[in-house]
Amino acid sequence: MYGPGMNRAVSQYRQSGALAEAQVADPHRLIQMLFEGALERIAVAKGAMQQGNVSLKGEKIGKAIDIVESLRAMLDHKHRPELAGNLDALYAYMTRRLLEGNAQNDPEALDEVAKLLREIKAGWDEIPPEERQRKAG
Template identity: 50%
Template sequence: MNGLQQYQRINTQTSITDADPHKLIQLLYQGALERINMAKAKLQAKDYDGKGKLIMKALDIVGALRGYLDRERGGELSERLDALYEYMERALWEANARNDIERLDEVAGLLRSIKEGWDGIREEAVSQRHVG
């Protein structure tokens, strides 16, 4: 399943058929952050089933982000991101098993940091796409 299909399966309310690859990654980050925030709310409401489903969706998104890494061109950066995504996956599993809001906050903070960097290169990424 490619990233577009993965995202559409996870978030069927958003039409992203016109999204360029950079925008798709932005949407994946946003979707993961939204799922984590909703999972925190479910956890606080003691809706453990709902929390679990949302964390699983966040895990699916992090997995899709890992799948998008370009290991050939990305070099050390893609290796570091892969390790960070793997860490996030473990942290989400632990947060789910232990009902740990602090772990959810930790993963959300990591995702926000990466998303800010990704958002910051939007103009460069789009201009390179049109040049090549």
């Protein structure tokens, strides 16, 4: 489902402070880390929004968008193109909703994106280990 772009994903984690784990993570774990990182940043952004901390809110939403766009860039459109196309559109929608949430101070937009990310992550987490190895090899 995900293809080129792992270097960009590692770069995202260099910036986030989770470099040590990102450098040794297998591709499957790296994607999990990106989902976790996006969700964490959205949660912090929502808290900052509720506290009126505009600069922190903007910073964390920007980083969440970077991660979502990294996930989008890593999609493998050659393997299961319909699924990749659907995820591509969903990630584009999430980016728009995060931008709208930031501009309109709308915590519901952040909640919506977090829910979507959790659903995709749950599917990703359910991939059996033998399938992960087959795709990596």
